[in-house]
Amino acid sequence: MLDNLQLFVDAPFLLIQVLLDGILFGAIFAIAAYGMALVWGVMNVINIVQGEFVMLGGFITFQLTLWGIHPLFGIPVAAAVLFVIGIALYYGVIRRVVDKDMFISLLATFGLSILLQQLMNQIWGGDVRTAQSGLGTWFLFDYTVTVGQIKVVACVGALILGLILIVFLKKSRLGQAIRATAQNPRAAQVLGINTDKVFAATYGINAALCGAAGSLVVMAYSVHPYIGLPYTVRSFMIVIVAGLGNLPGVILAGLGLGAAENFAAFILGAQFQVAFVFCLLIVILVVRNTLLRRKRKYLK
């Protein structure tokens, strides 16, 4: 561990490399986290199936490359397909748990995630899949720091999606309806908003965001039917750090988490990267709760 820290002193460019890699990875978490914040804020559902949506988006993009289509086109296609799947899942399952206890929706979406994992495994097999974007690499500081262009595309894509979402929620009719429902579903209903449709749209938009994120993941990293959970957990962490209804906060928290995680992997060794994420989650929860307790409130 100490010799890993020593490396930073010996080769300061590593600091930049580790930071950059972390931030670029974090941008993808941020996309999935927007969606989670949206569903959580509007529908009061914690969507455990988030990570599987991401993987599914990746697999759809992978499928396109098998048909000879460039994976960058996968971004809109995956988003569109996932939007439809999201709506279908809403009317099939989520709708029935929206007004129930939070724990019920947690379990129901967990069930969906197992289901999707296995379906992906049956359709695409248990292999690790990647799609070649054909983009190159940028070199900084005389080849010491490298940046995969696709990762930059992913990061910029994440920011653009975030921007679109903010504008959409502010300006469009549906966006306003979504925000109204988030503030007070009953009042929104009284004012003539069809909350059922709003919920369906919200869930669909969330799935679409995850699908787009998945396309970026399959180009910049890799997808596999059973590695969705880390995306879910990271989305959750980002949302609780940033708070609901705080999209710029979500982006910052996403990038920060990516960086923190990459530094942890570098310093502690890759074997403790996931443990670090989960321990951080618990620490953040405990600290936030302790602070709230002083005001005689609690996290709930």
Next chain:
Amino acid sequence: MNGRGQIILGIVIVAAALAAPLVFPDFRAQIAMLWVMVLFALTWDILGGQTGYNTFGNILFFGTGMYAAAVFQRDGGFDYFPGLFIGMGLGALISVALATILGSMILRMRGHYFAIATLGLGIAAGEIASGWDYIGAGSGMSPPLFPGAPGVSYIFFGYLFFGLALITFLLLAWVYRTRFGLALNAIRDNEDKAEAMGLKTDTYKIAAWMLAALFLGLCGGAAGNMLGFIDPRDTAFAGATFGVWMVLMAILGGKGTLWGPVLGAFVFHVTQEILWTHLLGWQRVALGLIIVGIVVFFPQGILGWARTRWPKRFGHRVETS
């Protein structure tokens, strides 16, 4: 169900349980596993059902017990049985200590934050175990082989788990009638009011979790030996299988009841054993569907459904108006 009915049912079950491994020797492995499942569901329900704190992290205690016993058996230098029993005790002790420390931090949260924090605990434990060389890291651990004729181990462990499950059940049956049990229910029904009434809710919640940890720790210690190989993520801290099953079984049977978790464990385990082998490759699809089906259409569980169906049998007064 009235008191006498329960006692008769209890005697029938105990007699059947004692006879089962001898009558159906081919099924002894499944029978032993059944009692582990019953223990899972019963201990989950202490906090999840009775207190209203839905945890995904109880697997932490199961895994801790498993590792503690295996490490003690490896390094303690005792014969098989003393090593096993002391190891189980040690595992239970460490589990209870963990429940106390972690509980005092985490049980102050509520609702889904609590659920997610416990989910994090279970996964973090698995990851730490798989990075820790002393306990075999990712290679896992193999507890010592059971001494004795082939197949006897499952009979031994079957009775051991049955005994544990029975003790847990009887203890819980008593606890739920005491002031302690009422306090847990009060926390479930309205924690703020319970606190306003002067109940030290944190203490009750932690004590409830310690109770779960005690039995899961014991159960884990023996289960590691029965299964023969401890994998950090897939056996010990198996959040995605055992960890979720315990929640499901309790809900399926009817959470917050004494018999519900037992019933849920029976139904779940038997269904699984019957169906799984015919669904090569599709089990998890089936499991996903079962989970969704249960929580969406049947969240009150079998006993909850029966209670609304025949309220009189459960001692409820039926309002005729």
Next chain:
Amino acid sequence: MIRKLKQLGLATAALGLVLAGTADAKVEGDTVYLGSAISLTGKYSTNGEHTQRGYDLAVKLINEAGGIMVDGQDYMLDIIYYDDESTPARGAQLAERLINQDGVEFMLGPYSSGLTKAIAPVTEQYGVPMVEANGASLSLFTEGYQYLFAVLSTTEQYLASAVALAAEIAEAEGRDPSTLTLAAAFENDPFSQDIRNGVLADAEALGIKVVIDDQLPPELNDMAATLAKVKALKPDILVVSGHAKGATLAIRQMEEMRVDVPMLALTHCDSADIIGNFGEAAEYTLCASQWAPSLSYSDDLFGSAADFAATFEAEYGYAPPYQAAESAAAVMVFADAFERAGTFDKAAVRDALSETVMETFYGNIEFDETGKNIAKPMVLYQVQDGEYVVVAPTAWAASEVRWPTPPWADRQ
């Protein structure tokens, strides 16, 4: 209420079906049943499928050739499969189930060392012989198991030839091997960790300094942190093992991050299809393999190693990874032992197994007293011009190793 009763009836009927199905199934008529718990779902499902196909193909060919002759009578082979979902706890239960309820007395191994570790104690207890083809952990053979036989080379040999090769080259260059540095990144599972132990021991014996020793989590999706270290420390050798995922990530991210290492050695190159996926970027990579279609082994059933590859491809539509080849060999070992034992008595078959001396398309098979195959070496491929070419051991080497790997700046 009536619905409830119906459900109850159904459940009882189902239970009855299960109880009825527990007849002794080890030999029914002229069919001998082998049992196997295999990973059809979960993280090992790809390789589990290769394993199953290897078993199935061997059974098919043996049966088409008239089955096996035991004590003057012909028997057909068949396999009862269960899905262990890639979890050891399930694997152990299913082994118990195969033996007790299905009456299986001969087991074929599961996929992965972890699952084999979980199942071996069960088969050992019942004295059921198990021939396995996919549990390479050396630690399986230090437990004193009597009924466990493995046709494959064990983990400590996987990358030993790569390390030895590096030392050889260094000496040829007039450099002391002890000046070499090695970086290791291994997945955190029983199999990869055992390879790691082998590599670290080899490195120590040769005096090679290990500068990085990272363990990769199974949900691995990014190994940038490890590769950044490699870039800074510039080791002479980088070894990565993490099933197909590790191989895929290593190649992809090394290209992207321009990590220059004179020698890169991996496992699971062919199951990750690094040539198909990454083309040029996969060049120069060294890959440890149990078997290669270009080897000169042969037998009467499949013909040569290349013939096996052709038969397999005709049946399943893709070239066989070595996992399929070794699995097919495991079935052949059982068939051979049955014929030599002349009975289906477990103990007699076990003794026959321990005396196996076979030449198969997969390699020679001869077990030592711990049950591992000592007659077949590992081979080391290198990716050369878009092909896997055997470069070590020298006896089968089709080509010289290309060394060192030029820096990325000079490639393309």
